[in-house]
Amino acid sequence: VTEIEISDRIRTALGEAEYPSGLSASVAAHLARGGHRNNSARLQALSAAVLALLILAAVAVPRLARDYAGWTSSARTVPVALPSPVISSPSPTPKATPASLPVADLEAAGLATNAGAVTLFDQSATDSGYTVTLIGLYAESSRTIVFLHVEPDLGFPGPVSLAGALDASAMGNRGAPGDYVYRLAAGPRAGADGYADVTIIVFAHAPYAVPKRLPGNWVFTVRVRVQP
Amino acid sequence: MTKAEEVAAGAGPADAAAFVALLDPILPLGYRLAFGMLRSEADAEDAVQDAALSAWRGFHRFRRDAELRPWFLTIVANRCRSLRRAPWYRVLKLPTLPSAGSLPGEDAEGIDLRRALDALPHGERLLIVLRFYLDLSYDQVGAVIGTSAKAAKSRTHRALARLRLAPEVSSS
Numbered sequence: 001v002t003e004i005e006i007s008d009r010i011r012t013a014l015g016e017a018e019y020p021s022g023l024s025a026s027v028a029a030h031l032a033r034g035g036h037r038n039n040s041a042r043l044q045a046l047s048a049a050v051l052a053l054l055i056l057a058a059v060a061v062p063r064l065a066r067d068y069a070g071w072t073s074s075a076r077t078v079p080v081a082l083p084s085p086v087i088s089s090p091s092p093t094p095k096a097t098p099a100s101l102p103v104a105d106l107e108a109a110g111l112a113t114n115a116g117a118v119t120l121f122d123q124s125a126t127d128s129g130y131t132v133t134l135i136g137l138y139a140e141s142s143r144t145i146v147f148l149h150v151e152p153d154l155g156f157p158g159p160v161s162l163a164g165a166l167d168a169s170a171m172g173n174r175g176a177p178g179d180y181v182y183r184l185a186a187g188p189r190a191g192a193d194g195y196a197d198v199t200i201i202v203f204a205h206a207p208y209a210v211p212k213r214l215p216g217n218w219v220f221t222v223r224v225r226v227q228p
Numbered sequence: 229m230t231k232a233e234e235v236a237a238g239a240g241p242a243d244a245a246a247f248v249a250l251l252d253p254i255l256p257l258g259y260r261l262a263f264g265m266l267r268s269e270a271d272a273e274d275a276v277q278d279a280a281l282s283a284w285r286g287f288h289r290f291r292r293d294a295e296l297r298p299w300f301l302t303i304v305a306n307r308c309r310s311l312r313r314a315p316w317y318r319v320l321k322l323p324t325l326p327s328a329g330s331l332p333g334e335d336a337e338g339i340d341l342r343r344a345l346d347a348l349p350h351g352e353r354l355l356i357v358l359r360f361y362l363d364l365s366y367d368q369v370g371a372v373i374g375t376s377a378k379a380a381k382s383r384t385h386r387a388l389a390r391l392r393l394a395p396e397v398s399s400s
Contacts, residue, residue, distance in 0.1 A: 003360070006393050010360040013341040017263040019256045020273055027255060027280045028248040 101136050101147055105175035109145045109183070111138060118147070119224045125202075127216030132157050132202050134220040135179065139198065140227045144184040146172075146200055153178040157218070162186055163199035190226035198224050247284050254297050255280070257362060258304040264357035265308035265350075275311060279304040298371035301358070305372065309350045344391050352387035359384050 020026075101120065106112045117138055124133040136147030150157050160182040161169040172180040188196035202218035255276060262272035262279075283290075283303050290299060345353060351373070358369045359380075370380035 001393055006388065007360040007363065009338070009341055009393070010345075010356060013338045013345060014264050014267060014357075014361055017260070017269050017272065019259050020269070023259060023273060023276060024248070024252050024255055026273070027251070027277055028245065030277045030281055031244045031248060031284050 102176035102179060105136070105147050105179045105181055108173040108175040108181040109138065109147070111145065117227050118145075119222075121220075121222055123220050123222065125218040125220060127218055130154070130157075130216065130218075132218040134200060134222065137198065137200070137222060137224045138227070139188050139196065139224045141187045141190070142185070144187050144198070146182040146184065147175070148172070148180045148182065148202070149178050150180065151178065156180055157202050160184070161201045162188070163201055188224070188226055194225055194228075195223050196226050198222055244284065247287065248280075250296065251280060251283065251300065254300050257297065258300055260362055261301055261304050261357060262308055264361040265305065265353065266311060271311060275304060275307045279307045282307065295371065298368065301372045302374070305354050312350065341391065341393075348387060348390065352383070352390065355380065355384045355387050356391070 099120075100115060101118060103112065106115050106118070109118075111118060118136045119138070120136050121134045124131050126132075131151045133149040133151070134146070135149050138145040138147075144162055146160055148157060148160070156172050156174075157180065160172065162184050170182050170184050172182040175181045188198045190196045198221070200220040200222070258276045258279060259272055262275040263269065266272050266275060279300065283300055286303075290296070345356065348356070354373065355369060358364045358372055359366070364372070366377040366381045366384070369384065370377045373380060373383075375383070
């Protein structure tokens with residue numbers, strides 16, 4: 001096959017197209033519309049791109065910053081780590097036990113006229129950045145009244161339960177600021193000396209001021225005199 | 229100073245008419261190249277128009293000692309490649325290309341050759357079109373694709389081999 005024959009075959013295969021008579025004029029018109037891209041046109045394109053980026057940044061950056069701030073604040077208030085309760089020691093704490101409970105606490109417990117029957121404590125347990133303090137306990141064979149102080153005061157802790165008593169969990173009443181009183185419908189069994197070892201458990205805390213409940217356990221084991 | 233150098237020296241919006249006058253003798257060759265690559269009259273017109281606009285926009289980069297014709301043909305070829313790469317072209321345009329029997333003197337061999345040309349990569353198809361459809365010398369083909377005449381010839385023969393058209397006589 002010679003190159004001339006190849007050329008003939010290629011021409012036959014591709015066909016022939018007549019040059020459009022108006023193409024020159026249309027090219028001239030096309031150029032007139034398109035113009036010559038000079039430096040100012042490039043500058044305009046660059047300026048438009050920069051402006052678009054600035055607008056995007058103005059819209060996106062505050063939103064991202066807000067999302068980031070929300071994420072970090074929620075990360076501070078709701079730790080994702082598993083709870084690691086700090087169980088208070090049964091032994092007396094170094095803190096001095098208050099002489100008596102606030103009147104509001106006693107009134108909330110219905111013990112305003114029997115304040116001496118309440119055993120005072122000052123045992124604290126901290127979990128999830130939330131400290132619950134057992135400040136008093138009243139025990140009978142059929143009921144137990146628990147006095148708690150919470151810090152910070154974000155609302156009711158609890159529910160509260162008496163270990164070993166199936167039907168002894170309860171929600172609380174407000175007492176003095178930061179104090180909460182829980183009436184449990186079960187009581188500990190006293191020993192021969194009239195005292196009983198009691199374990200009070202405060203379950204996961206769901207205060208009203210925090211959007212998500214705080215996981216954790218606040219446990220107190222104390223020895224208390226059981227009232228006849 | 230050549231005409232191209234004069235236009236290039238004063239390139240600006242007011243020189244568009246002069247640029248068109250400079251380009252006018254090359255437009256038929258550019259159109260033929262575009263038609264050979266795209267096999268569509270409408271697409272070939274569009275390709276030439278777009279190439280002319282690209283050439284005008286990039287005319288300030290045109291080397292004053294260079295030839296205008298291979299430079300413009302290179303732009304046309306690039307425009308054709310862009311068109312064929314576009315997804316809409318493959319989806320919409322290829323089925324509308326001339327079908328078997330639509331060309332004068334069509335035979336089975338012509339159909340096979342056209343299909344083989346369609347299947348060639350852009351670069352090899354360009355070589356075939358430049359050499360055998362536009363009848364350019366290998367020097368001119370090399371100038372368009374940016375290689376030496378020898379390299380252009382070697383590549384063209386490889387493309388012919390893929391078309392199963394091995395030449396017996398090679399002329400430059």
